[in-house]
Amino acid sequence: MNAKAENPLDVPYQGLSAEHYRDQKLWPVVQREYSGGLVVIIDEIDKHGEVNEVLYTLSRTQSKDDVDFPVVTIGISNDIEFKGEIESRVQSTLQPEHRTFTPYEEDQLIAILENRRDAFYDGVLDDEVIPTTAELAAEEHGDARRAVRLFRNAGEIADEEGDDIVTANHVLEADELVEVELFMEMVKGTPLSGKLLLFALTRLDRNNPEKEWFRTSEIHEVYQTVARDVEVEPKGYNRALELLNKHVTTGVLESKKKEGGDQGKFRSYSLQGDVESTRTGLINSTPELQTLMGW
Incomplete structure (x- = not known):
């Protein structure tokens, strides 16, 4: 039920179309508070479920919603092929410009870490700590966040x-823990069945070192065994497929379709990260697996 507002600007939060909400609530606020324009930044835009609708709406703001200030959209993605997923109608109205930022190089990471040296007491950092941290992070796609996390963890381990003194050996110890930490963050909030599917894939990976890709049916078969081992009713094949594809969206897994001859098309999955780090992260974050492994 829509209640008529006493004040035309006092718009109810429920019972309105998105268009009405923008016209009566959003744009008046932007016009009043940010008359110079609006910049919308969407991080990890490739993981947004309705990205085409969002971009289409934002790109037509001035022509369709009749606003007299610029609206600029910035989308950030690690997927260099993401632009191919934007529909032609969106491309036409948005007229996107693409900018590619190369990974940080080792000397750039050293400069970033030097600026964070003040997080430590004077004299506690060995001369090799920052170069070693930067070298390890540069090997992992030049990830600055990983470098800073590694730097911090090395100090915590020394403490x-x-x-x-924090040494390069502490950095090497921290490097092993960072992989586990990052993975645990990625699967945070994942349902138990989703974690058990990943655990099944790590089991397949360990038992088949010569293989990198595993079919959905193979993963589901091992998953059923793991689920019963932890006394959980396993999900069906289709639900397992949905959960695996969610892991692809978050970057935990990679997938591909293949032609199987007489067997038709099938989908295969591969772990993106280190198998042992993935396995450890799953066990650390899943009490059921801790019990299974006797931790």
Whole structure:
């Protein structure tokens, strides 16, 4: 039920179309508070489920919603092929410009870490800590966030071990933990069945070192065994397929379709990260697996 507002500007939050909400609530606020224009930044835009509708709406703001200020949209993605997923009608109205930022190089990462040296007491960092941290991060796609996390974790490890100096060895120890930490963040909030499917894939990977890709049917078969081992009713094939594809969306897995001859088309999956780090992260974040493994 829509209640008529006493004040035309006092628009109810429910019972309105998106267009009405923009016209009566959003654009008046933007016009009043940010008359110079609006910049919309969408991080990890390739993971947005309705990206084409969002971009289409934003690109037609001035022509369709009749606003007299610019609306600029910035989408950020690590997927260099993402632009191919934007529909032609959106491309036409949006007229996007693409900018590619190369990964940080080792000397750039050193400069970033030097600016964070003040997080440590004077004199506690060995001369090799920052170069070693930058080298390891540069090998992993020049990820600055990974470099900073690695830097911090090295200090925490030295503190836990009672050492007065943070050394390159602490950085190497931290490097193993960072993989597990990052993975645990990626699967945070994942339902138990989703984690068990990943655990099944790590089991397949460990038992078949010569293989990199595994069919949905192979993963589902091992998953059923794992689920019963932890006394959980396994999900059906179609639900398992949905969960696997969600892991593709978040970057945990990679998938591809293949022609199987007489067997028709089938989809295969491969882990994006290190198998042992993935396995450890799953066990650390899943009490049922901890019980299974006797942790």
